[in-house]
Amino acid sequence: MGGFKWIFIVLLWPLWAGAEELSWRGQLTQGGLIIGQAPPGTRLELDGQAIPLTRNGVFVFGFHRDAPPIARLRAVFPNGHQEERSLRIVPREYDIQRLNGLSSSKVTPPSSVLERINRENARVAAARQREIQQPYFLSGFIWPATGRISGVYGSQRILNGEPRQPHYGVDVAAPVGTPVRAPADGVVILAEPDLYYSGATLIIDHGYRLSSTLMHLNQIHARVGQVVHQGEVVATVGKSGRVTGPHLDWRMNWREARIDPALLVPPMR
Numbered sequence: 001m002g003g004f005k006w007i008f009i010v011l012l013w014p015l016w017a018g019a020e021e022l023s024w025r026g027q028l029t030q031g032g033l034i035i036g037q038a039p040p041g042t043r044l045e046l047d048g049q050a051i052p053l054t055r056n057g058v059f060v061f062g063f064h065r066d067a068p069p070i071a072r073l074r075a076v077f078p079n080g081h082q083e084e085r086s087l088r089i090v091p092r093e094y095d096i097q098r099l100n101g102l103s104s105s106k107v108t109p110p111s112s113v114l115e116r117i118n119r120e121n122a123r124v125a126a127a128r129q130r131e132i133q134q135p136y137f138l139s140g141f142i143w144p145a146t147g148r149i150s151g152v153y154g155s156q157r158i159l160n161g162e163p164r165q166p167h168y169g170v171d172v173a174a175p176v177g178t179p180v181r182a183p184a185d186g187v188v189i190l191a192e193p194d195l196y197y198s199g200a201t202l203i204i205d206h207g208y209r210l211s212s213t214l215m216h217l218n219q220i221h222a223r224v225g226q227v228v229h230q231g232e233v234v235a236t237v238g239k240s241g242r243v244t245g246p247h248l249d250w251r252m253n254w255r256e257a258r259i260d261p262a263l264l265v266p267p268m269r
Helices: 002-010 111-128
Strands: 023-026 033-037 043-046 049-051 058-062 070-076 082-088 096-099 148-151 156-159 169-173 179-181 186-195 199-205 210-220 233-237 247-254 257-259
Touching: 049 058, 058 247, 111 186, 111 199, 148 247, 186 210, 199 233
Parallel strands: 096 156
Antiparallel strands: 023 033, 033 058, 043 049, 043 070, 070 082, 148 169, 169 247, 179 233, 186 199, 199 210, 210 233, 210 247, 247 257
């Protein structure tokens, strides 16, 4: 964890040069996350959305899987100077699988569970609306579990000609009971033992609406409102929900944008 903080300091690159400037690290790409520093008191906007800063001027924002090629960042510095820049977002190619001849039961959930799915989706969305003004994300990120990568961010299946929702996480195949650790410091904002799609599900808010979702768990060891620290065991790998085998599905959100967790950690050992 200490090594990550050292990297955070030396890999800050200036976005604007001059007496008043922004510095940042991260990838300007679809699914990328940016963590940066501005003079305290700076006001930031990304595509018209206000980006809150900590008292020390730290900020965070990210880009969705299908983010457009240009994002506009506007800064109003404490001395009144204003700057606006166009950020070029690098597009990515995703793995697309086409499967035909499937029975309808394999493509669309039965109508009897649609109400449950909508109710659970609303509960998850409400949890992510919390505003936790603490930059827990500065702890850096680690893999919450180790194992074979069995699913990647951005991939998508087209079933019987109908596009399904893209896969927004990284799947780590591991035996049931394998420890799942907090990928970064944060506060638990949701701990559900049985959601229709994701099974036992845990969401950790890393501050400023950046969160990790840990899905298909076997057991959850953390409770809502608990502050957890990077590396702390918070759950175990399972095969709950709609899965074909035991694995951890790790997803990340910044507000409504789906972030690629694999861009924040070293390659899997």
